[in-house]
Amino acid sequence: MTHILLIDGNNIGYASMYVPALSRMAHHGQPTGGIMGLAQSVMRITELYPGAIPVVLWDGHAAWRKALCPEYKDNRKSTPEKIAVADSWRQQQSLASALLLQMGVIQMRAVDAEADDLAGRLCSDPGTMVEQGIERITLVSGDTDWWQAISERVDWFTPITDKTMTLDKLRTDEVKDGPFTGPEEYLLAKCIAGDSSDNIPGVPGVGIATAVKLLRLHGGLDGIEQAVSSGHAKDKKSSAIAENRTLIERNRKIMDWRLAPAANPWTVGLVREPFDPEVCQRMCEDFGLVRLSARLSEDGRWGKVVPDQNPVYSEQPQRCERIGEEYDRRWRSSTWKRMRSAPHRAEQ
DSSP states (O other): OEEEEEEEHHHHHHHHTTSHHHHTOEETTEEOHHHHHHHHHHHHHHHHSTTOEEEEEEOOOOHHHHHHOTTTTGGGGSSHHHHHHHHHHHHHHHHHHHHHHHTTOEEEEETTSOHHHHHHHHHSOHHHHHHTTEEEEEEEOSOGGGGGGOOSSEEEEETTTTEEEOHHHHTSTTSTTOOOSSHHHHHHHHHHHOBGGGTBOOSTTOOHHHHHHHHHHHTSHHHHHHHHHHTSOOSHHHHHHHHTHHHHHHHHHHHOGGGSOOOOGGGEEEEBOOOOHHHHHHHHHHHTOHHHHHHTSTTSTGGGTSBOOOOOBOOOOOOOSSOHHHHHHHHHHHHHHHHHTSOOBOOO
């Protein structure tokens, strides 16, 4: 059975730009810290999970989220520093992807979806995972939105702080604002509170912990509305939630991966090439990344854990004839089959 690492490429690369040593790196005027940071993270994560297959997911343009919430992610450019960081990473993203390609790492992108959406689609059907021999998925991102996909077979890890999240841990007070009964409760509470990292406004004055308390007290959103309308709940925060039901449902459409537009197989690309240490080293030399070059040599650190050589593949998922659940199921099934063609690690 296969263990898959679904890695949030932009999230990890962008976060690298806030590491002082990496943010200062450049070669002949070209920023290189993000390239170094993402490549090192992929290598380290792969070593932390021996035998797992790394798959880097990239963001496409989910314009439908911006249509629902015009201010969505506007905070990413709210200061000159943030603009500089975003521009620097943008200059490096395609180069980082090119290097990962030569490292033999599977990469996946959908034109009209974010990495979150791809992860959600791949995790949402445990039955298909089992059919395709996928025993476990580890979501790798600093974004806690990804907690909504946690299940018995799906866990979460952030290389930014080396923290993990599992279904069992989500149900304890180890997690901030927890415990939660499960991913469903966490997601609904976040829809109520909003998400400052993505600039999604929530109900004024209501945080995740308060949202959870009131949801449990009144038995859900409908229960809160009924308690307020009947006069049973007279507190300001319950009233605020009841008054902002439209906002909460809007946030749900933005945050809940299950409510994202149906997958279009023809907008999804998946690619992998065999590990080519010579090309990797030439690229590293071009970027001035001497230490990384040594790790990507044939007998270097990466060469010891990289998946076995595999022919180049870059085919589109099968066209689906039906829509709805069957459409989505076939998309997942086709994608998992292609990922399974990447073998486990070479024996040490």
